[in-house]
Amino acid sequence: MTTRSLSGLRGSLPAGLQPYCESAPIAALFLGISSGFVFAMLGATLTTRLAQHGITKSAVTAFVLTILAYNFKFLWAPIVDNVRLPVIGRWGQRRSWLWLIGVLVMAAVTFLGIADPDGALYMVAIAAITVGVAGATFDIIIDAYRIELLEPRQLGVGSGMSQYGWRIGAAAAGALALVLAYRVGWTAAYIACAVFALPAMLVGVFMGEPKRHREPARPHGVVEALVAYFSPLTEFLKRPGAFVVLLFVLIHKIGDTLANLTLRLLFQDLGFTNDEVAFYDIGVGFIALLVGIFVGGLLYGRLGMKRSVLISLVLMAVSNFSFAALAAVGHTNLGMAAAIGFENFASGIGGVTVVAYLSALCNLRFTATQYALLSALASIVGRFLTGTTVGALINAIGYVNFYVLTTVVALPGVILFWLMIRSGLADLSIGSAGKENDG
Numbered sequence: 482m483t484t485r486s487l488s489g490l491r492g493s494l495p496a497g498l499q500p501y502c503e504s505a506p507i508a509a510l511f512l513g514i515s516s517g518f519v520f521a522m523l524g525a526t527l528t529t530r531l532a533q534h535g536i537t538k539s540a541v542t543a544f545v546l547t548i549l550a551y552n553f554k555f556l557w558a559p560i561v562d563n564v565r566l567p568v569i570g571r572w573g574q575r576r577s578w579l580w581l582i583g584v585l586v587m588a589a590v591t592f593l594g595i596a597d598p599d600g601a602l603y604m605v606a607i608a609a610i611t612v613g614v615a616g617a618t619f620d621i622i623i624d625a626y627r628i629e630l631l632e633p634r635q636l637g638v639g640s641g642m643s644q645y646g647w648r649i650g651a652a653a654a655g656a657l658a659l660v661l662a663y664r665v666g667w668t669a670a671y672i673a674c675a676v677f678a679l680p681a682m683l684v685g686v687f688m689g690e691p692k693r694h695r696e697p698a699r700p701h702g703v704v705e706a707l708v709a710y711f712s713p714l715t716e717f718l719k720r721p722g723a724f725v726v727l728l729f730v731l732i733h734k735i736g737d738t739l740a741n742l743t744l745r746l747l748f749q750d751l752g753f754t755n756d757e758v759a760f761y762d763i764g765v766g767f768i769a770l771l772v773g774i775f776v777g778g779l780l781y782g783r784l785g786m787k788r789s790v791l792i793s794l795v796l797m798a799v800s801n802f803s804f805a806a807l808a809a810v811g812h813t814n815l816g817m818a819a820a821i822g823f824e825n826f827a828s829g830i831g832g833v834t835v836v837a838y839l840s841a842l843c844n845l846r847f848t849a850t851q852y853a854l855l856s857a858l859a860s861i862v863g864r865f866l867t868g869t870t871v872g873a874l875i876n877a878i879g880y881v882n883f884y885v886l887t888t889v890v891a892l893p894g895v896i897l898f899w900l901m902i903r904s905g906l907a908d909l910s911i912g913s914a915g916k917e918n919d920g
Contacts, residue, residue, distance in 0.1 A: 501778070505630045506642040508684045512623045513646025515583070515681030518654035518674060519616030520647075522590055523548050523609060525745045526658045529758075530667055531605075532749050534598040547606070550613035551620065552861035558621045558853035559710050573690030575629065578622045582615065583682040587675040589615040594671025623681055624856065625849035628840050628914050629691035636837045636915060637781035641774045644832025648770050648825070650677055656759040663755055693914075695845050713847035714854065722906035729897045730839070730858045733794060736891030737828075738860045740801040740884060743871055747804065747880055751812045761817045769822040773829020781833050786841070787902050789834040794898060796827035798891035801884055808880035838907075841915025848914065 500506065561578050569577040593608040631639040654674045661670035717723055748758050780789040803820040810816050839859070843851040875883050901907045 509643040510646040511680040513643040514650035517647035517650030518677035521651035521655040547609040550617040554617040555854035558850040576685040590675040640836035641833035713850035721909040733894030736887040766825040769825035773826040777830035777833030793831040800824040800827040805884035843914040
């Protein structure tokens with residue numbers, strides 16, 4: 482769609498919808514699609530596949546550790562920020578990395594599809610780790626490209642569109658994998674889903690190199706290279722209240738991560754079929770997410786970043802309790818629809834507000850590295866606990882008590898952000914990506 486036709490479409494829409502039809506937020510939607518599908522291949526889809534092959538619950542949850550690559554991606558993010566690729570690098574730092582890693586992601590997902598859990602479970606583990614590393618690196622470049630493409634005024638809408646795309650990619654790839662696995666097998670399902678890497682790669686073709694991208698100074702010698710490597714972290718730590726902000730980022734999503742990474746186990750044990758999971762998790766969840774993103778955009782625009790983030794944190798904590806209720810009543814389609822609907826509605830609001838806040842924390846000189854660090858910290862504790870203890874914990878206390886526990890552990894993040902608002906740290910920590918005069 483051309484810029485002129487987009488402008489005409491925006492003019493015919495209500496004022497509240499017009500920001501969603503700008504080219505940068507639309508690009509963020511397609512970037513999110515490619516980001517979300519990789520996570521789905523490792524998370525819910527792989528969990529279902531292994532469970533259907535008779536793998537034990539403890540072994541299934543241990544595979545969540547393969548997602549920990551996303552939590553350590555900040556270690557190699559400086560490479561994406563600083564290393565210029567040969568040949569294709571002439572098309573831009575961000576675009577060249579986007580295209581290279583997109584191809585590697587497609588190859589890794591195909592490898593995971595070919596690996597057989599019955600014949601060699603260790604090969605599935607190797608393939609899953611490969612997908613995790615490739616997908617985490619894809620996230621590094623996708624997030625940097627998105628933040629630098631969006632103007633500060635577009636961070637809320639663009640973050641919402643990115644999360645909308647993430648859910649579309651995760652849901653569509655997950656549903657397609659379930660449907661195809663039932664009919665033609667898991668290998669064909671994974672190979673078909675690999676094409677979800679293409680939307681982000683095409684964004685690089687049509688949108689070009691981000692205008693807000695700032696090339697870092699080229700280091701000369703080993704000492705300067707080491708200083709440059711750690712500069713993104715040291716720059717962040719020099720800000721007022723940096724350690725409090727990092728603590729918030731570390732703990733605010735523990736409950737949400739614990740709940741979401743175990744939902745497919747709950748659905749499996751409650752006796753929901755693949756088609757039921759695909760319909761309610763995708764159909765009802767998709768509509769609820771759409772509403773949540775729109776409401777999140779309204780809250781962000783009318784209440785500002787701080788209050789809208791606080792509201793979303795409360796809603797995301799409470800949404801975990803809905804799965805405790807579902808576990809208590811058992812197999813009921815209405816209960817599943819209500820739980821999935823509420824969780825996606827809350828996540829939609831959080832996708833706009835919390836992601837916009839994390840994006841605004843970045844310095845444009847170190848976009849890839851700083852956002853990689855922040856997004857990694859946001860879920861590392863929850864993923865580690867899921868992969869090491871959750872399977873045994875569910876067996877010990879049951880699903881009802883487990884999801885009540887995930888609600889309780891979400892509360893410290895809510896309280897800490899409220900204290901950050903009261904002290905002014907929520908404003909003082911903002912980086913150049915969130916400031917109009919630094920665009």
